[in-house]
Amino acid sequence: MNSISRRKFLKITGFSVGAAATVSALSPIINGSEKINKVKVKGIQKIPTYCDICFWKCGAIAYLKDGQLWKVEGHPNDPLSKGRLCPRGTGGVGAHYDPDRLRSPLIRTRERGEEKWKEVTWNEALDYIATKMNKIKTSYGPESVAFFSHGIGGNFLKHTLKAFGVNNISAPSYAQCRGPRDVGFELTFGDGVGSPERTDIENAKCLVLIGSHLGENMHNSQVQEFANAVQNDSTIIVVDPRFSVAASKAKYYLPIKPGTDIALLLAWMNVIVKEKLYDVDYVKKYGFGFEQFAAEISPFTAEWAYTETGIDVELIKTTARVMAMNKPATLIHPGRHVTWYGDDAQRSRAIALLNALLGSWGRKGGFFFPSSYSIPAYPYPEYPTTKKEKVDNPDNKYPFAIEEITTGIREATITGNPYPIKGWFVYATNLLHALPNEEETIRAIQNLDLMVVVDVIPSEIAGWADVVLPESVYLERYDDLHASSFKETFVGIRQPVVESPADQKPNWWIAKKLAGKLGLGNYYPWEHVEEYLDHRLKAAGLSLDQLKKEGIIRGEKQPLYIEDGIEPEFATPSGKIEFYSLQLSNAGFDPVPKYTKPEEPPAGYFRLLFGRSPVHSFSRTQSNRILMDMMNENEVWVNSDIANRYGLSNGMYVKLKNQDGVVSNKIKIKVTERIRTDCVYMVHGFGHNSKMLKGAYGKGASDAQLITKYKTDPIMGGTGMNVNFVTFELEV
Amino acid sequence: MARFGMVIDTKKCVGCMDCVVACKTENNVPEGYNRDWIVTAANGKFPDIHLEIQTQRCNHCDYTPCVSCCPTGASHVEDFGKIVLVEHNKCIGCKACLAACPYDARFIHPDGYADKCTFCIHRVEKGELPACVSVCPTHCMYFGDLDDPNSEVSKLLASRKNHSLIPEAGTLPRIYYLT
Structure with a gap:
């Protein structure tokens, strides 16, 4: 039985790590597999690593046949993939062989965005960058360089930039993705949902997906657990304007009007509270402000919600009762990409509250308590203290922001307030597709003295850089250790399987070299990243040799639920689950989520929705x-009735024009019954216009291009992006 | 001797195409070609839709028009598992088998021979599952001996509602879909 709160435990270990010694003990370099394929080995070789085609970081085994990269499979001992990768991971070999990859460092020769370059050596590229960075430091201070990064590969560059004095560091995964969810849950439970999510999908007796399209959205462990839930006859409820693949597995499908989810959530809670179907003991024991909460939601009946959402009254009531019947093993999934309408933190809070009513936080089939393998950080010298505040959230404009806001840094770069941002470092995130309103991004870039992109492919954002640095793909490099919080503790390694085909370099090498050029060599007391990894592993009682062979080392099983004896702690002001949030009301926000009507599309326009394909990241x-x-x-999904009205047929190409007159690339029509008549849908990530990306150039349309409008969440700074409307242009 | 077949649970399948990708890498299927593929059939009027997702490939039929039409004997049924194969160096690329197959499961490989799903015989001979089955993240695919009443595939077919594709073609296909 575990009587220590897991959260507290993690905090304690985190603290002891931070306080560790600052002197490093050098360990000998290990002869690693980096050299392995200089001599082509006959026959089959299997080398464990972890995947990088998305951020889930599944354990994998790469196969070489006669020294050539052949295939990648899941690592059977990996708790995330359980030996089975998703289609993107299985297709990971295509990243190594991609003929459009960046091959050598590039320096811009013409105007930004013209994609005219000269190939340079690494020395030239890094000298150029270091000179410009030092100039910015002298004129404006090191805080005027910002870093945008996505994924674990950014760790070493982050280290170099922090050593330089950079404090404006951000990723679109917060303000353009999961931020509102994490804030909504923190405000309610005092803790976030995490990544991978702490959702116990496979044990849920009732699973509710709101706009979350598992199966199309291919987060491996989530999809595997979802398939188990389907097999176990878990009752699945799907709320989506589009009949998703997940909807086809559901017992109850609620074809909701886009933007009205909060109305549905309030009505569900209303039914559950009125009929006293909630977990009374749980709410009494752990809840704060339940009476006020109950009073706040009492006007929002199923009958009221019907007029907003278009969902039948009886369907609302039935699904509420089904959820309650299965409590506490009812999981209302918090979703992941939830920056939709600008009131997303409150919608996420409503989801958190519904879970709280059903007692699913901390319970089997709800939200488990995750834990991670404790590996001390490398004892680097301390970073210089930055003199200036971060620019992304001046005057605490978004009072409940818990991470840095990309679009806040962008705004500061445009306005020069609170101080100028003159350098951008962009690692593995295509900001032109990730941030809303690409014109603002370009305007910001035009104010820069230095724009560096480090990536494996020539993305659109690379086209706007001054210097492009080609990185080795994950199958060719080491990265930092992987020890995510999950159902069980583990540590995984990414190690090189094959050589890079041209002059690409691993991010750790780039980061270390740049540090050298900046006179920050003392921040890299190790020569090769193997020393760094071995040092960290030794501090945890493991070794690099062992991990390179095994790929994954699992820790001891940990208790997961309140049922296992975990006493939950809630890091909220009241120390309880906050049904009524005084900290929100004190800051001028609704203490209990309220519904606001979404804006209606102009006549002849349709709300633009976007999502994921299982085969692309x-x-x-x-x-x-x-x-x-x-x-x-990609295709644009159009309801059959609308297609008839506009003379659209399957497979024909159209362009989409948004409310601001922006016109997309041409895109294929998919006429379908699987979507409402008031919206259209497309898969995100297509419509590339980077000329160097030859294979993908001009194929499909980009939702990002059409997202000129966004609604910023006043609570936490997320950018709601499902607020754009499009119509069809038939001449293409 | 075994008679291999496949059972696919459409209730679990999400159509992610992992089976298609795994086949491509396992068997080095060239760019622009696939030995298996996904078909999604939606019926009904919004919001009352029924969706069935099928992963499809050569059905390794009991009655094989692709074999009987082959002028060179390249297209044949292996003794091992009754798997239908093409012997590449005997094939002249005449496309008779492409025309004979009711499932459109064959294509002409850029190297000139008729190509298709082999049930990953090179894996199955070693006691492994076909690549598509072994990779599936939803565990919706099952492979085994249809003649063995105790095999997982036989038990699933005995206990669950199922159908095959184009049974009216009379080729006695050996891939079944649980519904």
């Missing part, structure tokens, strides 16, 4: 020739 994989063979362009 963001805008990063469209030139992977294997994944391209699975899907080489």
